[in-house]
Amino acid sequence: MDWQPLVLTFKLAVVTTAILFVISIPIANWLSSTRSKIRPVLETLVSMPLVLPPTVLGFYMLVAFSPENAFGSWLNEWLGIRLIFSFEGLVVASVIYSLPFMVQPIQAGLSSLPSTLKEASYTMGKSKMTTLLKILLPNIKPSLLTGIVLSFAHTVGEFGVVLMIGGNMPGKTKVASIAIYDEVEALNYAAANSYSLILFSVTFVILLLVYLTNGGYFKRFAQ
Amino acid sequence: MIRLNLKKTLKSAGGIMALDLQLTIEKGQFVTLFGESGAGKTSTLRMLSGLLKPDSGTIKVGETTWFDSHKNIDLKTQLRKVGYVFQDYALFPNMSVRQNLEYALQKNQDRTIIGELLEFAELGELEQRKPETLSGGQKQRVALARALVQRPEILILDEPLSALDLKMRIKLQEYLLRVHKKYKLTTILVSHDIGEIVKLSDCVFELQNGRVIKKGTAADFFGLNKTSAKFRFSGEVLKIEKEDVIYVISVLIGNDIIKVVSDRTEANDLRVGDQVLVASKAFNPIIQKL
Numbered sequence: 001m002d003w004q005p006l007v008l009t010f011k012l013a014v015v016t017t018a019i020l021f022v023i024s025i026p027i028a029n030w031l032s033s034t035r036s037k038i039r040p041v042l043e044t045l046v047s048m049p050l051v052l053p054p055t056v057l058g059f060y061m062l063v064a065f066s067p068e069n070a071f072g073s074w075l076n077e078w079l080g081i082r083l084i085f086s087f088e089g090l091v092v093a094s095v096i097y098s099l100p101f102m103v104q105p106i107q108a109g110l111s112s113l114p115s116t117l118k119e120a121s122y123t124m125g126k127s128k129m130t131t132l133l134k135i136l137l138p139n140i141k142p143s144l145l146t147g148i149v150l151s152f153a154h155t156v157g158e159f160g161v162v163l164m165i166g167g168n169m170p171g172k173t174k175v176a177s178i179a180i181y182d183e184v185e186a187l188n189y190a191a192a193n194s195y196s197l198i199l200f201s202v203t204f205v206i207l208l209l210v211y212l213t214n215g216g217y218f219k220r221f222a223q
Numbered sequence: 224m225i226r227l228n229l230k231k232t233l234k235s236a237g238g239i240m241a242l243d244l245q246l247t248i249e250k251g252q253f254v255t256l257f258g259e260s261g262a263g264k265t266s267t268l269r270m271l272s273g274l275l276k277p278d279s280g281t282i283k284v285g286e287t288t289w290f291d292s293h294k295n296i297d298l299k300t301q302l303r304k305v306g307y308v309f310q311d312y313a314l315f316p317n318m319s320v321r322q323n324l325e326y327a328l329q330k331n332q333d334r335t336i337i338g339e340l341l342e343f344a345e346l347g348e349l350e351q352r353k354p355e356t357l358s359g360g361q362k363q364r365v366a367l368a369r370a371l372v373q374r375p376e377i378l379i380l381d382e383p384l385s386a387l388d389l390k391m392r393i394k395l396q397e398y399l400l401r402v403h404k405k406y407k408l409t410t411i412l413v414s415h416d417i418g419e420i421v422k423l424s425d426c427v428f429e430l431q432n433g434r435v436i437k438k439g440t441a442a443d444f445f446g447l448n449k450t451s452a453k454f455r456f457s458g459e460v461l462k463i464e465k466e467d468v469i470y471v472i473s474v475l476i477g478n479d480i481i482k483v484v485s486d487r488t489e490a491n492d493l494r495v496g497d498q499v500l501v502a503s504k505a506f507n508p509i510i511q512k513l
Contacts, residue, residue, distance in 0.1 A: 116313035119274050122300040123307040124327040124373055134326065138317040 001194050004171055005179035009199075012087070012175060013155040016094040020102040020151050021144075023095075028106035029132060047100045054097065058164025061093050065165070083165070090166045090173055094155045101150040109143025110136060142214045149210045153203050224250055225377070225409065229270055229280040233433070235261050242266060242433030248411065248426075250285070250376075253403050255412045255420045255441070258430035264413045265310075267430070268379050271411070272307050273300035284377070306370035306378040306408075310385070312362045314354035320365050321350040327372035336372060343405075344368040344398075360391040364398070371406060378403070380412045384419065389478055396422055417445055417457045417498050418477075445500065455502040460495050474501055 031043060049057060065083035066072045075081045083089035113136060121131040137144065159177040166173030168182060176195050183192035212218060225248040233240045242263045248254050256264040269275035271282060273289070276297065282290035289298045315323055324337050341347050344364040354362060363383060370378060380399070384392045396419055403410045403423075414420050420427060421441045429437040429444070437444070445457065458476035470490035472483045483501060485493075493499065 114311060114313065116309040116311055117315065119300075120307065120309060120313040120315075120369075121326075122274070123272055123303075123305055123370075125301045125304060125329060126326075127301065135315055135317070139315070 001191060002170075002179070005174050005176045005195065006198060008087075008171070008174065009156055009176040012090055012094060013152045015091050016098060016155045017102075017148055017152045019091070019095050020098060021148060024099070024102040024106055024147065025132075025137070028103050028110055029136075031103070032107050032110035046103050049097045050100050054158070054160030055164055057097060058093065058161040061089075061096075061161070061165050065089060065092075085165075085167045085169060085173060087172055090162055090175075093161045093165050094158060097158060097161050098151040098154045101154045102147040105143045105147040105150065106140070109140030113139055145210060145213060149206055153206060156199065156203060224248065224283075224285065225271070226281070226283045227267070227271065229267065229277045229282070231266065231270065231275070231277045231280075231433075233263065233266055237261055240433050244430070244433065244435050246428060246435060248409060250409050251407060252425045253400075253410045253412070253423055255414055255424040255427045256430055257414065257420060257427050257444075262430040263433040264430055265381055268307075268381055268411065268413065271377075272305040272379060273298060273303050304373060304375050306373065306375035308363075308366045308370050308378070308380045308383045310382045312354075312366040314362055314365055314369075316354055319351050319353055320346055320357075323354070323365060324369050324372050327369050329373050332373070336374070340368040340371055343402075359387050360395060363387065363391075363395060367399070367402065371402065374406070376409060378406075378408045378410045380410065382413050382415070385415070392416075392419070399423060421445060421457065454508065455500055457498060457500050460493055460497045460499055463490055463493060463495065465490075474499060476501065 027042075027046065031039060031046075062084065063069060064071050065075070067076045067082065067084070072083070075083060081088060083092055117135055117139070118131050121135050122128075126134075157177065158175070159181070162173065162175055162178060163181075166175075166178075168174050168178050174182070176199055180192045180195045180199075183189070183195070225246075227244065227246040227248075229242060229244055231242045233242055240261070240263065244263070244267065246267070256267065258264055266275060270277050270290075277290060277292065279292040280290070281288065281292070284303075287298075288294070288296050289303055290296060315326065318326060321337065321341065324340060325334075328334065328337070341350055344367065346361070346364060346368060349357065349361060349365075354365065357365065367380075367383070383399075384395055387395065399410070399412075400423060402408070412420075412423065414423075424441050427437075427439060427441050427444045428435050456476045458474040458481070460472060461475050461480060462473040464471045464473075468487075470485045470487065472485050472490065472493060474481050474483055481501065
């Protein structure tokens with residue numbers, strides 16, 4: 001069996017999750033505390049990938065990133081980045097596609113904290129940044145874990161966006177979900193089955209671990 | 224001296240209320256804001272500490288201006304250095320008692336104050352415990368000790384004892400008085416409990432619909448100076464019963480129910496739930512050690 005698609009899938013998921021974690025915290029923090037009028041608009045944009053067919057997202061990204069067009073050619077000429085049919089492109093697409101899976105749990109976690117926690121911290125002379133890092137985030141660990149795992153799992157299961165923007169290039173953009181499709185097309189059911197089984201088991205174990213951790217089963221077991 | 228001149232339109236459950244108040248608080252005083260829920264007490268405290276921005280007005284503390292809508296001055300909460308004890312205590316759940324106090328330390332501040340406050344608040348044995356494992360009274364002591372770490376000049380207490388039982392309340396009231404004197408604080412308390420107010424405060428402001436309607440010493444305020452009684456307790460009317468020509472009024476004082484006889488004119492003025500003063504001067508009380 002060719003392990004490359006699986007390796008590529010998990011590499012993509014790790015990179016995407018790491019980037020999402022860093023950018024989602026400020027977004028979620030802003031959304032949970034602002035009273036700005038543009039908040040509903042931003043919330044809608046963040047949630048769009050939940051309902052939009054992945055092919056729609058993939059199609060627009062394909063158009064936008066194409067070197068034939070202004071944005072794509074600017075990226076290509078000035079930064080030397082080509083986002084179509086490349087791993088970098090997959091990362092950008094996955095970040096956008098999985099954004100709600102990271103932002104929403106963190107935002108919900110932050111909103112659930114009593115506002116007096118951060119107010120107490122401010123009255124002690126602590127900055128917003130210190131308050132976020134030392135008080136708010138440590139108290140929403142289950143939400144952070146949920147966000148990380150959901151975006152990881154969602155990226156692993158991605159198909160439509162990857163197919164549109166990445167194509168099917170072995171070692172570059174051929175992730176496991178594409179490889180399964182490929183093998184089935186070639187009537188190679190045994191190979192398709194091994195990829196599928198691995199994805200199935202891995203995602204099952206990851207999600208099970210999250211529910212066990214957030215449900216406090218490990219803590220009870222340790223006592 | 225703290226001078227507040229605040230205007231703010233507040234949206235509350237009861238509709239829109241225009242808060243408009245002037246308050247002057249002397250340095251070193253223990254001041255109580257008294258009044259019904261929604262009168263604007265908590266909002267006043269939040270504006271003083273910078274957690275809520277007034278629509279217009281001024282806040283002056285000593286010679287410093289904390290807020291002035293005309294001069295566009297609005298000192299950040301972080302720089303006002305007010306010790307604030309929240310109604311829900313707002314202890315940080317991820318930190319132990321000691322860590323909660325240590326978090327409040329300022330840059331380069333001497334750490335010995337942590338040990339001093341832990342000892343003063345009798346928290347020494349609990350210092351490694353997480354807030355979720357503490358009782359209400361213990362949480363309250365941690366919140367108070369934590370508010371004092373940064374050595375504030377102003378201490379704000381927003382109904383700090385309302386969630387506690389009577390015994391714990393009395394203990395903590397004495398503790399609050401000791402803290403107020405020891406650290407030479409200007410303390411501002413929000414409270415509904417008349418006994419507590421009389422015991423603690425130098426000066427009381429009554430707020431109603433966002434305005435100060437009455438100001439005075441606690442004794443003036445609740446009519447304690449009208450009688451020369453040596454015996455006086457405040458309590459709540461529980462029941463008014465007519466028996467033949469007299470009325471028997473049951474009053475809850477602390478945990479005890481006392482029956483007081485009254486005539487019709489007096490009884491007509493009273494309603495169940497009223498706060499009343501029970502006083503007597505013409506008899507010699509018996510005192511016994513329990």
